[in-house]
Structures are given as structure tokens and as C-alpha cells.
Amino acid sequence: MAYINFININKYFGENQVLNNINLEIEQGQLVTLLGPSGCGKSTLLRCLAGLESITDGKIFMDGVDITTADPKERNIGMVFQQYSLFPNMNVTENIAFGLKMKHMSKTEIAKKVAEAIEMVDLTGKEKAYPSKLSGGQQQRVALARAIVTKPKVLLLDEPLSAIDAKLRKSLQTSIRKIQKELGITSIFVTHDQDEAMVMSDVIHLFHDGRLEQSDTPINIYTNPRTKFAAEFIGHYNVITAEQFQKIIPGAQNTSENIAIRPEAMEMSLIPFRERDNFHQFEGKIVSHLSHGNVLRYHVEVNGIILEADVLFRSYYLYDNGQKVYITVENRNCLMVS
Amino acid sequence: MFKSKRYLLAILPFLLLVIGYELVPILMIVIRSFQPQGHFGFTLEHYQAIFQKRLYQQAVINSIIIAVISSVIGIIIAFFGAKAANDSNSKWRNFFINILNMTSNFAGIPLAFAFIILLGNMGVLVLVGKAVGITSLENFNVYSYKGLLLTYIYFQIPLATLLLIPIFDGLRKEWKEAVLLLGGNSFIYWTKVAIPAILPSILATISVLFSNAIAAYSTAYALLANNYSLLPIRISEQFVGDLVQRKEFGSALAVVLMLTMIISTMINNYFIKRSRGGASL
Amino acid sequence: MKKSGLSKVVIVVICSYLTIPLLLTFIYSIFTEWKDILPSGLTFKYYKEILSDSYFINSVIRTLMISAIPFVTCTAVVLLALYVIEVYHPEWDKYMQMLCNIPYALQGIILAVSVLSLYVSAPYPFSNRFVMIVLTYCIVILPYIYRGLKNSLDSINANRLIEAAQMLGATKFYAFFAVVVPNIISGISIVAMLSISIVFGDFAIVNIVGGSYYQTAQMYLYKKLFVSGQASSVIIVVMFGLTLILSAVVNLLNKRWKKSREE
Numbered sequence: 001m002a003y004i005n006f007i008n009i010n011k012y013f014g015e016n017q018v019l020n021n022i023n024l025e026i027e028q029g030q031l032v033t034l035l036g037p038s039g040c041g042k043s044t045l046l047r048c049l050a051g052l053e054s055i056t057d058g059k060i061f062m063d064g065v066d067i068t069t070a071d072p073k074e075r076n077i078g079m080v081f082q083q084y085s086l087f088p089n090m091n092v093t094e095n096i097a098f099g100l101k102m103k104h105m106s107k108t109e110i111a112k113k114v115a116e117a118i119e120m121v122d123l124t125g126k127e128k129a130y131p132s133k134l135s136g137g138q139q140q141r142v143a144l145a146r147a148i149v150t151k152p153k154v155l156l157l158d159e160p161l162s163a164i165d166a167k168l169r170k171s172l173q174t175s176i177r178k179i180q181k182e183l184g185i186t187s188i189f190v191t192h193d194q195d196e197a198m199v200m201s202d203v204i205h206l207f208h209d210g211r212l213e214q215s216d217t218p219i220n221i222y223t224n225p226r227t228k229f230a231a232e233f234i235g236h237y238n239v240i241t242a243e244q245f246q247k248i249i250p251g252a253q254n255t256s257e258n259i260a261i262r263p264e265a266m267e268m269s270l271i272p273f274r275e276r277d278n279f280h281q282f283e284g285k286i287v288s289h290l291s292h293g294n295v296l297r298y299h300v301e302v303n304g305i306i307l308e309a310d311v312l313f314r315s316y317y318l319y320d321n322g323q324k325v326y327i328t329v330e331n332r333n334c335l336m337v338s
Numbered sequence: 339m340f341k342s343k344r345y346l347l348a349i350l351p352f353l354l355l356v357i358g359y360e361l362v363p364i365l366m367i368v369i370r371s372f373q374p375q376g377h378f379g380f381t382l383e384h385y386q387a388i389f390q391k392r393l394y395q396q397a398v399i400n401s402i403i404i405a406v407i408s409s410v411i412g413i414i415i416a417f418f419g420a421k422a423a424n425d426s427n428s429k430w431r432n433f434f435i436n437i438l439n440m441t442s443n444f445a446g447i448p449l450a451f452a453f454i455i456l457l458g459n460m461g462v463l464v465l466v467g468k469a470v471g472i473t474s475l476e477n478f479n480v481y482s483y484k485g486l487l488l489t490y491i492y493f494q495i496p497l498a499t500l501l502l503i504p505i506f507d508g509l510r511k512e513w514k515e516a517v518l519l520l521g522g523n524s525f526i527y528w529t530k531v532a533i534p535a536i537l538p539s540i541l542a543t544i545s546v547l548f549s550n551a552i553a554a555y556s557t558a559y560a561l562l563a564n565n566y567s568l569l570p571i572r573i574s575e576q577f578v579g580d581l582v583q584r585k586e587f588g589s590a591l592a593v594v595l596m597l598t599m600i601i602s603t604m605i606n607n608y609f610i611k612r613s614r615g616g617a618s619l
Numbered sequence: 620m621k622k623s624g625l626s627k628v629v630i631v632v633i634c635s636y637l638t639i640p641l642l643l644t645f646i647y648s649i650f651t652e653w654k655d656i657l658p659s660g661l662t663f664k665y666y667k668e669i670l671s672d673s674y675f676i677n678s679v680i681r682t683l684m685i686s687a688i689p690f691v692t693c694t695a696v697v698l699l700a701l702y703v704i705e706v707y708h709p710e711w712d713k714y715m716q717m718l719c720n721i722p723y724a725l726q727g728i729i730l731a732v733s734v735l736s737l738y739v740s741a742p743y744p745f746s747n748r749f750v751m752i753v754l755t756y757c758i759v760i761l762p763y764i765y766r767g768l769k770n771s772l773d774s775i776n777a778n779r780l781i782e783a784a785q786m787l788g789a790t791k792f793y794a795f796f797a798v799v800v801p802n803i804i805s806g807i808s809i810v811a812m813l814s815i816s817i818v819f820g821d822f823a824i825v826n827i828v829g830g831s832y833y834q835t836a837q838m839y840l841y842k843k844l845f846v847s848g849q850a851s852s853v854i855i856v857v858m859f860g861l862t863l864i865l866s867a868v869v870n871l872l873n874k875r876w877k878k879s880r881e882e
Binding site (some may be wrong): 346358421441554 | 625626627629630633634637638639640641643645647653678693695696697699700702703704706707713718721722723724725726727728729730731732733734735736754755757758761778787791792816819820821822823826827830837841844848851852853859860862863
């Protein structure tokens with residue numbers, strides 16, 4: 001049995017069903033991400049695991065034990081919140097020591113462990129500071145230290161970096177991943193940012209409208225989305241209907257499913273490519289382009305259908321609007337999604 | 339997760355306090371107002387007496403009049419005061435607010451006493467009036483409706499101003515700038531933009547002032563003895579003092595007092611709704 | 620600029636109007652006679668008289684008691700109720716809000732006669748005047764205490780703090796009273812001042828409910844009103860001064876508490 005098991009989880013808020021038959025397994029030592037847009041249920045599932053919300057039916061097992069109805073404080077789970085939730089009347093040391101104090105550890109033990117935790121999150125020198133005097137990034141690091149110092153079985157992070165600015169977010173992502181690997185602690189990360197999920201996770205669980213849409217490693221979920229929603233959320237896929245696909249590639253295999261193509265999978269050129277097996281080729285006209293720093297995103301019109309094609313900005317060549325271009329795409333990069 | 343409901347005990351003291359000293363007393367007052375004196379039953383005789391006997395009619399009318407006048411005058415003065423506070427730098431504004439806070443506590447008997455010193459038989463202003471020859475000052479009777487009104491206005495001003503100042507803070511200076519840029523002037527800004535925007539809040543404040551004045555007891559008690567009939571005094575007479583205790587009648591008077599407050603709030607809310615129209619502060 | 624000049628004038632005029640009665644009272648208290656336009660006979664003997672009158676001192680002590688005790692009681696009662704509501708039943712909050720707003724409409728006299736007529740013939744201890752006065756004041760200050768505490772709770776996002784404490788092993792009770800409450804202490808102190816000044820200045824409740832059974836400073840003042848003008852003015856000045864001192868003390872304690880957290 002996996003380390004954490006969610007079995008047939010259903011949850012209602014009044015009439016509203018927020019979690020629909022969720023079955024999910026998490027292996028020990030992994031960092032998994034619950035990813036999805038706002039309101040998809042990912043935070044709710046996390047809070048159910050924490051014991052802060054009750055579930056309508058289903059069971060949750062952790063390390064072989066049924067914790068479905070256990071109190072939060074009995075579950076031995078650490079949690080980092082989006083708004084840090086540091087106790088304003090206590091300084092950094094007292095905040096971090098809180099969980100240890102609840103376990104009735106001796107003062108010397110507490111002091112030692114707190115010092116270790118402070119060093120681990122790189123906050124040496126700030127022991128006596130109060131939360132109101134710390135920056136957002138520092139506060140989050142205190143929150144992290146506070147959650148892991150009690151050596152919980154599982155660490156939960158509920159959108160911890162949403163309130164932090166972009167540059168700082170990257171370094172914190174790295175720190176969190178590093179600490180998690182060092183301690184080997186099973187961690188569940190909730191975010192709506194797919195880039196963040198890709199960078200941090202061993203496994204991504206994609207949520208949509210209370211349902212588990214797809215679970216896989218970051219690369220697999222990026223290259224093989226199984227549904228239209230997954231394709232549109234994870235990457236920047238072009239998703240077109242079967243009819244539209246027929247228009248672009250006449251004579252393609254009859255299919256009734258939607259087709260998803262990654263923009264970077266479309267190669268462009270001013271002269272036709274030579275024909276190859278397993279490759280589709282078609283003509284199009286450049287409509288517009290947008291610069292994304294190192295990537296140029298072109299909008300190309302093919303038989304009335306607009307597709308996005310991404311080109312790495314290697315040379316300083318730009319296609320003009322209105323130019324005719326030839327595009328080639330590998331067959332297997334035209335994915336069927338439901 | 340909630341295995342025991344023991345935590346509900348914590349809300350018990352609150353419920354007991356509120357039931358025992360807020361809900362039940364009011365309920366009893368209303369019930370008693372319909373009971374004949376001394377025994378059980380149902381009667382409207384108390385209410386009939388209130389609306390038919392001159393003494394009590396006067397009390398109701400006097401109370402309403404003095405409440406309305408003091409509220410209106412109070413809010414006009416407070417309007418200019420709050421505007422001045424809004425236009426000032428923080429030093430003057432804080433000074434003003436401190437004085438307002440300090441003097442808002444100066445009500446009731448101390449206030450009545452101060453006005454007696456000022457305008458009583460040997461009051462300072464009366465003596466000045468005698469010396470300089472201003473008969474209105476010379477003959478001013480502070481133990482009258484006029485004297486009472488002055489004291490009521492006095493204690494309405496701090497309350498009204500303190501309530502209006504935050505409302506003025508909601509007026510954005512960009513609005514005035516927009517009016518000026520579009521060719522208007524200060525007067526237009528005030529009459530067409532600012533006052534309509536804060537009118538609902540001003541009306542709500544008048545409601546507070548009205549309730550504050552109509553139930554005021556101490557100041558009237560100290561100044562009036564029996565010269566001028568006011569509802570709160572008539573009410574307390576039925577429950578304490580030398581006259582025969584008439585709890586049921588007093589309860590009816592109290593209910594009438596509560597009704598004036600409720601009706602004034604309802605009238606006020608009607609005007610607030612009318613003035614709301616679109617957005618408001 | 621013309622505008623700021625005008626507003627200064629308005630402020631000065633209003634403040635003068637408001638402080639003149641106070642000043643007059645003070646002047647009255649330090650002169651023996653005021654039969655002409657200007658008073659005569661500067662003296663502090665009236666202060667000596669009143670401040671050494673044990674009846675007065677006792678009445679002030681009684682006033683302090685009926686200010687402090689309702690404040691402490693009401694705060695404790697409301698905190699306990701807020702514990703249940705914030706942690707377990709947030710949907711009950713709108714009822715609590717309604718109950719705490721009703722006293723705004725039960726100004727002075729109405730509440731006083733209601734409580735008096737209900738409990739004057741009740742069994743002991745409810746018929747005890749002191750008990751009646753204290754519990755009535757609890758209701759009088761209830762709206763302010765509720766509003767102050769609730770605003771403080773909202774501003775520190777109490778629910779999140781309680782969740783965080785729970786995840787770290789605390790019981791809900793410990794989380795509320797050891798983590799949340801210390802953070803709203805400064806909110807409590809502002810409300811303290813408001814409550815105490817309301818009770819200090821009240822006469823209706825103490826006169827109607829207490830009557831001659833419980834002599835507070837306000838009752839003492841009323842008695843002296845018809846006996847000696849100077850004595851009355853001294854009492855007024857002393858009571859007013861007391862209110863100012865109390866509020867200054869509370870402010871100071873508040874600043875000190877804030878400072879100790881800013882190291």
C-alpha cells in the first residue's frame with residue numbers, strides 16, 4: 001500500500017460537490033503537486049488530509065492507519081499556509097518552537113532543534129525578530145521551519161508562494177525542494193501555477209472541477225495530456241476539433257476526438273520540407289507574432305484556422321505578417337485528447 | 339471530529355447575560371404595558387391615557403421636538419466641523435478629535451451644572467447681560483425648554499462630529515478636481531457631488547442623534563424638576579420616587595419611547611433609500 | 620491658503636464652545652464667590668474639603684468598581700462566546716451581532732426601568748442592587764466590546780492562526796486563548812476606555828436601578844448639586860480629571876505593550 005491513500009473521497013459544501021470520487025496514492029519521500037485552477041478542489045483535498053475539513057464519504061489512510069476522523073493534532077502533519085499564519089505576538093524562535101512546546105519537550109532540546117531549523121532555512125540572525133518586521137520571503141521560511149521542526153510524517157504546502165514576487169519565488173522553490181530531499185519528508189504541494197508544478201514535483205495530480213483529471217510525472221503530463229482541459233492547462237497547446245484537423249490535413253485518419261499540438265512541435269520554414277513518414281506537412285500564412293523573450297510565438301492561419309507556433313529565438317530572423325510558410329509536425333505530436 | 343459538544347458551555351454565559359438582562363426585561367416591559375395595574379389581564383387603558391391626557395401628550399411631543407431640533411442643529415454644526423477637520427493638517431485634526439473625545443464625556447449632570455453657572459439666575463452670562471443691558475440674556479431662564487435645548491445641542495455636537503469625520507474622509511479629492519476641470523466650482527461640487535454622496539451617512543447619523551436625545555435622562559433630570567414635561571422623566575417617575583408606583587403605566591410609556599425611536603429609524607431609512615440611487619459612501 | 624484658515628477658525632470656534640462650560644466649572648471650583656461678572660476669593664479649600672470627605676472617596680471607589688467589574692465580566696463573556704463562534708460555528712455570528720446591537724436602542728432609561736421592574740422583587744442575589752447595576756452595565760457596554768473584539772479578531776485573521784496552531788499540536792481552546800487573545804489585547808484597551816467613560820458618566824442607570832441603595836460619585840454629585848455650587852464643581856472637576864488620567868494610563872500601557880513587540 002502506498003504511504004498515503006485517498007479512497008473514494010467525496011465532499012460536499014452544502015449542495016455543492018467539491019470533490020468527486022477522488023482516488024489518489026502518494027509514495028513515501030515524494031514531493032507531489034496538486035495542480036489546477038481556482039475552485040477545482042485541490043486545496044480542499046489538502047485540508048481534508050490535514051483534518052481541517054471533514055469528508056462526506058471515503059477514507060484516508062496514512063502509513064497504514066485510517067486517519068479519516070482523526071483530529072489535526074493527532075495526525076502528525078506539518079502545514080505551511082498561503083498567508084504564512086505566523087503568530088504575530090511571538091518572535092521567530094517562539095514561532096518555530098511552538099510545535100515542540102506542544103510536545104512538552106525539554107527547553108534544551110527545543111533550543112537545539114530550533115537552532116538547527118533556523119540554520120536550515122537560512123535565517124540565522126533573525127531569531128528574535130517579530131513577523132511584522134520580516135519580508136514575505138523570510139516569513140515563509142519561518143513558516144516552513146515551524147512546520148518541519150517537529151519532524152512530521154507529511155508536509156503540506158497550500159499555495160505557499162502565491163503571495164511572493166516572481167524572482168524570489170524561484171529561489172524559494174529551489175530551497176523547498178532541497179530541504180524536502182534532504183529530510184526525505186513526504187510532501188504535498190498545492191498550486192495553480194503549472195510552471196511551478198513542473199519545476200518542483202516528482203508527480204503532478206491535475207484537478208478539474210472536483211475530479212482528478214490526470215496523474216503523471218511532469219514530463220509525461222506535459223507531453224501526453226489526455227484531455228482537452230489538461231492540454232490547455234499544462235502547456236500552451238493548440239487544441240482543435242476533428243473537423244478542423246481534417247481541414248488542415250486533408251485525408252488524415254478519421255477521428256472524432258479533439259487534437260492537441262504543442263506550439264514548439266511545429267517546425268516552420270519558407271520552403272517546403274521534404275516528405276517524411278510519420279510527419280504531417282501543410283501550408284499556412286503568418287498573421288501576427290509576439291515576443292516572449294527567448295521564444296517567438298507566431299499566429300499562423302491554416303485554411304481559416306489559427307494555430308500558435310513557437311520558435312526559439314536563435315537567429316535574428318522574423319517572419320513578416322502575410323508571409324507564406326510551410327509547417328511540419330510529427331504524427332505522434334498530434335495527440336488525441338477527449 | 340467534534341466528539342464532545344462541551345465547548346458549547348463557553349457560549350452559555352453570554353446567552354444567560356443577554357437573555358436575562360436584555361431580552362427578557364424588554365419582553366416584560368412590553369407585556370406589562372398591556373396589563374392593568376396590579377393584576378393580570380389585557381388592557382389598552384395605559385396607551386389610551388398616554389394619548390388622551392394632556393400631561394403625557396405634552397411629554398411625548400416635547401421629547402420629539404427637542405430631539406429633532408437638537409439633532410438638526412447638531413448635525414449642521416457637525417457638518418462644518420467635520421469639513422474643517424477634513425481640510426486641516428493632522429496636527430489640528432488630532433487636536434480637534436481629542437477635544438471632541440474629551441467633551442463627549444461631559445454630559446448629564448455636570449453639563450447641566452455648567453450651564454447653570456453660565457445661564458442660571460446668577461449665571462455669568464446673565465450678569466454680563468445685566469451689566470451691558472441685553473435683556474434676552476438678563477432674563478434667560480435656563481430651567482426652561484430653551485435652556486434644555488442648549489444643553490442638548492451641546493452634547494450632540496461631539497457625537498455628531500466624531501461620527502461625520504470618517505464619512506468626510508471618504509470624499510476623494512479627485513472628485514473635486516474632476517468637477518473643477520469640467521468647469522464647475524466649489525459650490526457645484528458640494529451641492530451636486532459631495533453632499534449627495536454622503537447624504538445617506540448624514541441621515542444615518544441623524545438617526546443616532548435622535549435616539550441619543552430622546553432617551554436622554556440625566557441632563558433633563560438635573561435641570562428641570564417639574565417645569566417641563568419630558569418622556570424619560572415621566573417614565574422614571576412611575577418606577578422610583580415619591581409618587582405611587584405604576585409599573586404597568588410606566589412600561590407603556592417606555593414602549594411609546596421605544597416606538598418613537600423605531601419610527602424615526604424607519605422614516606430615516608426611507609429617506610436614506612431615496613437618496614441612495616446609485617453609488618454612495 | 621484661505622481654505623485652511625477658515626477651517627482653523629471653525630475648529631477654534633467649536634472647541635471654544637465645547638470647552639467653555641468645562642473651564643467655567645473649574646473656575647467656579649476655585650473661587651469662593653461669583654456674584655459679579657468676575658469671581659473673587661481664590662482658594663483651594665473646597666478641594667481639600669471634598670477630597671477628605673470619606674463619603675466622596677467611597678463613592679468614587681464604588682464608581683470605579685461598577686466601571687471595572689462590568690468591563691472585565693463583559694469582555695470575558697464575549698471572548699468565550701466568540702471562541703465558540705469563531706472556531707466552531709461561524710454561521711451563528713449574525714445572531715450574535717444582532718443581540719449585541721440591540722442595546723444601542725435600549726438607551727439608559729429604558730434598560731434601567733426594564734431591569735429594575737423585573738428583578739427588584741426577584742430572589743437574592745438578583746435583587747441585590749449592586750448585582751443589578753453591574754449586569755445592566757454589562758449590557759450597556761456590550762455593543763462596544765463586541766465590536767472592538769470582533770474587529771480585532773478579523774484584522775488578525777484569527778481562523779488561520781487557529782488552524783496553524785492546531786497543525787502544530789494545540790487544542791482549539793489553547794489556540795484561541797493562548798495565541799489569538801494575546802493579539803487582540805490592544806483592541807481590548809481601546810474598548811476599555813470607551814466602556815469606563817460611559818459608565819463614569821452615566822446617571823440614569825445608577826439612579827434608577829441603584830437608587831439610594833448604592834451611592835456612586837454621580838449620585839453624590841446630584842446630592843451636592845442643591846447644597847453647594849462649589850462642592851459640585853469640585854466633584855465634577857475631580858471626576859473629569861479621573862477620566863482623563865485613566866485614559867492616559869491605558870494609552871501609556873498600550874504604547875508600552877506595542878513597543879515591547881517591536882524589538
